[in-house]
Amino acid sequence: xxxxxxxxxxxxxxxxxxxxxxxxxxxxxxxxxxxxxxxxxxxxxxxxxxxxxxxxxxxxxxxxxxxxxxxxxxxxxxxxxxxxxxxxxxxxxxxxxxxxxxxxxxxxxxxxxxxxxxxxxxxxxxxxxxxxxxxxxxxxxxxxxxxxxxxxxxxxxxxxxxxxxxxxxxxxxxxxxxxxxxxxxxxxxxxxxxxxxxxxxxxxxxxxxxxxxxxxxxxxxxxxxxxxxxxxxxxxxxxxxxxxxxxxxxxxxxxxxxxxxxxxxxxxxxxxxxxxxxxxxxxxxxxxxxxxxxxxxxxxxxxxxxxxxxxxxxxxxxxxxxxxxxxxxxxxxxxxxxxxxxxxxxxxxxxxxxxxxxxxxxxxxxxxxxxxxxxxx
Numbered sequence: 001x002x003x004x005x006x007x008x009x010x011x012x013x014x015x016x017x018x019x020x021x022x023x024x025x026x027x028x029x030x031x032x033x034x035x036x037x038x039x040x041x042x043x044x045x046x047x048x049x050x051x052x053x054x055x056x057x058x059x060x061x062x063x064x065x066x067x068x069x070x071x072x073x074x075x076x077x078x079x080x081x082x083x084x085x086x087x088x089x090x091x092x093x094x095x096x097x098x099x100x101x102x103x104x105x106x107x108x109x110x111x112x113x114x115x116x117x118x119x120x121x122x123x124x125x126x127x128x129x130x131x132x133x134x135x136x137x138x139x140x141x142x143x144x145x146x147x148x149x150x151x152x153x154x155x156x157x158x159x160x161x162x163x164x165x166x167x168x169x170x171x172x173x174x175x176x177x178x179x180x181x182x183x184x185x186x187x188x189x190x191x192x193x194x195x196x197x198x199x200x201x202x203x204x205x206x207x208x209x210x211x212x213x214x215x216x217x218x219x220x221x222x223x224x225x226x227x228x229x230x231x232x233x234x235x236x237x238x239x240x241x242x243x244x245x246x247x248x249x250x251x252x253x254x255x256x257x258x259x260x261x262x263x264x265x266x267x268x269x270x271x272x273x274x275x276x277x278x279x280x281x282x283x284x285x286x287x288x289x290x291x292x293x294x295x296x297x298x299x300x301x302x303x304x305x306x307x308x309x310x311x312x313x314x315x316x317x318x319x320x321x322x323x324x325x326x327x328x329x330x331x332x333x334x335x336x337x338x339x340x341x342x343x344x345x346x347x348x349x350x351x352x353x354x355x356x357x358x359x360x361x362x363x364x365x366x367x368x369x370x371x372x373x374x375x376x377x
Contacts, residue, residue, distance in 0.1 A: 003065040005058045005102050008377070009045030011132050015124025015372040016041040017115035018165035019196070019325055019334060021174060021284075022291050023269040025299060027159025029219050029262050030180040030235040032269040035161055036189065036368040037169035042107040042120045045377075046128045051100030057084055060106040070098060075153055083121045086153025090145035091126065095135050103128070110200055110362065115332065118154065119162035120372075122146035127167065127372045140182070143167050157216050158327075169371040176273045180237055187276050189368050194281060194320060197337045199349060200362035201305040203330030212327050215258060215301065222259035225251050236262045261298035265291060285320030285336055292323035301328025305357055309333045312352055316345055332364075 016037035023033035049056070058065030059080070066081055073089045076082055091098055103125065109117040126142045129135065137145070146163040150156050159179055168184065169175060176185040219236055226247050227233045233243070241263055248256050268287050275283035292310045296302035306324040310333055313322040318341030325334040337345050346363045353361050 003056065003058065003067055004063075005056045005065065005104060007045070007047055007102060007104070009047055009104070010377075011046045011128060011374055012377050013044040013046070013124050013128040013131070013372065013374045014041050015044065015120040015127065015166055016169070016369055017109045017117055017120050018162060018169070019115065019198070019366060020161065020165070021334070022272045022287060022323075023161070023265060024291065024295060024325070024328070025159075025215060025219075025301070026262060026265050026269065027161040027177075027179045028157065028216055029159075029266075030237040031262065031266040033159075033161045033177050033179060034174050034187075034269050034272055035165035035169075035177070036174045037165055037371050038115065038366040039369045040109045040115060040364070040366065042105055042109060042117065042124050044124045044128050045104040046132045047102050048132060049100045049102045054100045055088075056102045057081075058102075058104050060104060070100070079154070080121070082153040082155075083118055083149065084125060086149025087122050087125050087129075087146060089153065090149050091129060091135065091137075094137065094141070094145065097133050097135050098129060099133060101129065101132060115198075115326065116162040116166065118150060118156075119146065119166045122149055123163055123166040123372050128374060131374045139167050155213075157213050165371070167371045169369065171370045172368050174273070174276065174368070176269070180235070185273075187273055189276060190279065191281065191284075191336065193339050194336050195339050195342055196366050197335045197342060197346065198325070198332040198364040198366055199309055199335060199346075199353075200332045200364065201303070201309065201330050201353075202359045202362065203303055203305045211301065211329070215299065218255055218258045219262060222251065222255045225255065226259070237266065239263055257298040257300075261294045264294055264298075281320055281336070288321030288323045288334070288336065289314070295324055295328070299328075303329050305330065305353075305359070306333055308356060309349060309353060312349055313345075316341065316348075318345060 017040050018035050020035040053070040055068040123146050130137045143163045173186040174189050272287050310322045313319040318338040320336040322335040350361045
């Protein structure tokens with residue numbers, strides 16, 4: 001029987017998705033990333049239900065739900081349930097204060113779009129339960145337990161960027177995050193007169209079953225090979241271009257390409273941060289195009305649809321730059337477009353894309369926003 005619940009919540013939480021301006025796949029390589037939360041989000045309603053262990057979670061968006069006993073948390077065969085179950089499992093390891101609750105959630109984040117709906121789901125649930133039961137967990141603990149939940153229950157060996165951006169973002173700022181030390185620098189984002197336009201390819205990807213985990217293992221293999229010559233290296237964060245070249249002959253070509261992308265991408269993140277600080281919009285655009293070339297040719301996590309849209313954007317002087325964003329194999333392309341040309345560009349791209357692939361694009365204009373937060377309704 002279909003499980004549904006309806007109630008007036010005691011607490012509401014809004015947990016945003018995120019975009020990453022640059023720094024793809026660098027987070028699990030202990031490098032740098034430059035994300036921010038966006039106003040597309042998941043909204044949660046919570047209430048205590050008076051029981052010790054019985055919980056109910058219902059998604060209005062997909063009209064589906066399930067019941068949980070806190071004494072019997074186990075992985076589910078239903079993918080989205082594992083994000084919930086993983087968070088509950090991690091919270092139960094840290095506190096014994098959690099009790100029965102009901103939760104209704106509603107999302108305007110397109111799944112499989114590379115906007116990190118999974119992190120928004122994990123972080124919003126963790127944040128809400130922390131508030132509802134006064135668990136005393138810090139924001140960083142919420143970030144870290146949500147990441148671990150994705151590793152253990154969803155099966156994706158993600159870095160910490162998505163969860164960090166979802167919880168820690170500040171309105172109208174980018175986060176220059178060092179994924180090794182978790183030190184963060186907030187950089188004002190001023191793109192005027194340009195807008196951030198996402199074009200959803202409608203090609204969905206599933207990181208747990210895609211090559212995401214394969215890429216992580218390939219990078220680890222690269223580190224082990226570099227470490228033979230440079231013992232001080234612990235991750236690709238420590239590797240320079242010269243070190244990588246010195247190891248090229250003893251490294252499979254595929255592994256060399258993966259490592260070369262990460263080393264160059266780390267450098268691009270720092271260059272992008274400097275470009276925003278200097279207001280150098282042209283440099284921002286140039287770095288986006290360079291990053292996409294690396295994503296496509298070296299890291300090989302792009303797809304024909306994303307490559308087509310990025311190439312298409314190059315014929316429009318009003319577009320500063322573009323690249324595929326997110327884990328890869330589809331999702332959205334991120335485009336920096338002059339505000340006066342947004343409508344024209346989106347219309348042209350939509351027409352060309354449908355003619356080529358028979359798919360109607362979904363365009364979104366996004367604005368940087370603050371991180372996960374709660375309010376009493």
